[in-house]
Amino acid sequence: MRALPVGARALLVEVSTDEEAQALHADLLRRRAEGSLSVREIVPAARTVLLDGLDDPSRLAAQLSAARLPPVPPPEKDVVEIAVRYDGPDLADVADHWGVSPDEVARIHAAAGFRVAFCGFAPGFGYLTGLPAHYGVPRRATPRTTVPAGSVGLAGPYTGVYPRSSPGGWQLIGTTDAVLWDHARVPAALLSPGTPVRFVPVDS
Secondary structure (H helix, E strand, O other): OEEEEEOOOEEEEEOOOHHHHHHHHHHHHHHHHHOOOOOOEEEEOOOEEEEEOOOOHHHHHHHHHHOOOOOOOOOOOOOEEEEEEOOOOOHHHHHHHHOOOHHHHHHHHHHOOEEEEEEOOOOOOEEEEOOOHHHOEOOOOOOEEEEOOOEEEEEEOEEEEOOOOEEEOOEEEEEOOOOOEOOOOOOOEOOOOOOEEEEEEOOO
């Protein structure tokens, strides 16, 4: 674990894996909640966590560099269930990549317990981990210029749901009517880091 200064009051903490980033993020949130860490923002990414608004970044950097990460704790949030139709245009390609049938792709994906590792790309877009590593798939060689809102896709080790129509290169395996981002909702994002997620198959 390496802590790098970012400006006068922030640190970017680098770790080796996305699981370590999730564990660090959860531990920092716990420390802030119990009052042992004063920080304004804690922002996780794939293998980093950004801390902004620190009183003494140098002291915390030294503490973190010498610390050992605890395991990822069980989720404290309620599971978000997302109904999905496994009818995506890349379902057959993913099935070929996995060496299974399209129906088996749906079964494997729906059986997994997911967790939001971090958010980005677009408001409301969560990068979900939970599939075993051997089910990782490459992005499409040629991204689509338009991916419809509600598309459920795979890329590398992640699952994601497009909150709005946008370009994208993920392998699309399904669609959902769930609203991932709604300005009138509090919070606006359906998914946030640490949220457990399950996909529930429904008929096309």
